[in-house]
Amino acid sequence: MNLRTFRAAKMRDVLQQVKAELGPDAVIVSTREVSRGLLGREIEVTAAVETRSGPASGPAPVAGPVREDPFEQRLAPLTREIEALKLKTSSMGGDEARVLRAEIRALRELLTTDGKSGRAREDLDALAGRRELTRPSRERVVALVGPTGVGKTTTIAKLSARAALIRSLKVAIITTDAYRVGGEDQLRIFADLIGVPLFPVRDIRELPRVVATLSGFERIFIDTAGRSPTATPDIYETLDALLKIRPTEIHLTLAADSRPETIDRWVNCYGRDHLDRLLFTKVDEARDAAEVVRAPVRFDLPVSYLSFGQCVPEDVVEANREVLLRFAQRGLQREGVAA
Ligand SMILES: Nc1nc2c(ncn2[C@@H]2O[C@H](COP(=O)(O)OP(=O)(O)OP(=O)(O)O)[C@@H](O)[C@H]2O)c(=O)[nH]1
Numbered sequence: 505m506n507l508r509t510f511r512a513a514k515m516r517d518v519l520q521q522v523k524a525e526l527g528p529d530a531v532i533v534s535t536r537e538v539s540r541g542l543l544g545r546e547i548e549v550t551a552a553v554e555t556r557s558g559p560a561s562g563p564a565p566v567a568g569p570v571r572e573d574p575f576e577q578r579l580a581p582l583t584r585e586i587e588a589l590k591l592k593t594s595s596m597g598g599d600e601a602r603v604l605r606a607e608i609r610a611l612r613e614l615l616t617t618d619g620k621s622g623r624a625r626e627d628l629d630a631l632a633g634r635r636e637l638t639r640p641s642r643e644r645v646v647a648l649v650g651p652t653g654v655g656k657t658t659t660i661a662k663l664s665a666r667a668a669l670i671r672s673l674k675v676a677i678i679t680t681d682a683y684r685v686g687g688e689d690q691l692r693i694f695a696d697l698i699g700v701p702l703f704p705v706r707d708i709r710e711l712p713r714v715v716a717t718l719s720g721f722e723r724i725f726i727d728t729a730g731r732s733p734t735a736t737p738d739i740y741e742t743l744d745a746l747l748k749i750r751p752t753e754i755h756l757t758l759a760a761d762s763r764p765e766t767i768d769r770w771v772n773c774y775g776r777d778h779l780d781r782l783l784f785t786k787v788d789e790a791r792d793a794a795e796v797v798r799a800p801v802r803f804d805l806p807v808s809y810l811s812f813g814q815c816v817p818e819d820v821v822e823a824n825r826e827v828l829l830r831f832a833q834r835g836l837q838r839e840g841v842a843a
Pocket residue numbers: 651652653654655656657658659681728729730731785786787788789811812813814819
């Protein structure tokens with residue numbers, strides 16, 4: 505038996521390699537995702553073929569019905585190949601057959617997911633049209649608002665570090681998350697590491713006054729306490745204070761795999777007209793991220809940044825159209841973001 509391992513970014517490319525190198529009788533032994541350097545992922549397929557010569561013994565693949573969808577047309581030969589492999593395992597017994605069947609199931613799942621992504625990409629391209637999906641942050645004062653635990657504080661640390669250390673700007677951080685145990689400490693550690701001053705604001709109504717005292721700073725980042733969407737009085741209080749220090753850019757911060765109804769609820773909670781940007785975090789954890797394109801279109805609210813990990817300051821990028829579409833299509837990790 506000739507056992508070989510193949511790798512490529514896409515499952516169909518690996519399968520093409522398998523077919524080209526080992527021929528139509530190749531059997532998939534295992535498939536897995538492997539990391540490619542720091543930035544990407546690849547599919548690794550181990551395939552085997554009997555080394556004996558002679559005609560293939562398995563039943564010939566049966567031609568499927570003609571399909572209209574161009575993606576399904578491309579997928580059809582692979583689907584047929586999987587069917588043929590499945591037939592082959594039905595005549596086998598024991599553990600070997602069980603393992604092989606599990607692998608075939610995994611392979612089918614991967615192919616279907618890839619197929620859906622391909623279609624999603626076409627849909628999202630059409631949906632996005634010529635609309636402005638992204639817009640860089642421009643204002644001197646930037647505030648992040650949104651649900652608890654999405655990564656607001658971490659993102660504030662990343663953005664402050666980029667502005668202070670890379671762009672050499674005079675940066676100040678304000679936290680209004682001073683009442684929660686640990687809320688201020690978390691940011692103080694980052695601020696000390698970056699070497700920028702941190703101004704805690706214990707009473708949110710004091711925020712405009714504190715900002716007014718910071719006229720010597722070129723960039724001011726405001727971290728707010730995470731809210732539950734039912735805590736509307738708190739949300740309004742924060743919003744009210746932020747609106748008094750216009751021009752402030754308010755970025756609604758959300759996890760990249762948020763469901764549409766969650767995003768709608770949050771945008772409505774703050775009021776679309778009070779928001780300037782969407783900022784998506786946890787891109788690295790998202791499997792389905794179509795909302796990073798759909799939401800900016802739905803609300804005409806461009807995306808500023810994408811955060812894709814816990815590391816400060818490197819795991820954040822300024823969003824751009826191509827990256828957003830690529831990521832929304834694949835919904836996968838760093839590959840779409842950092843490339
Ligand atoms: N995987 C991943 N984790 C992240 C990302 N951003 C933040 N985190 C992690 O998410 C957790 C919560 O992050 P915080 O920055 O404290 O979130 P927050 O929105 O400030 O939370 P609250 O202040 O409690 O509302 C921490 O463990 C972070 O390290 C990201 O882009 N990807």
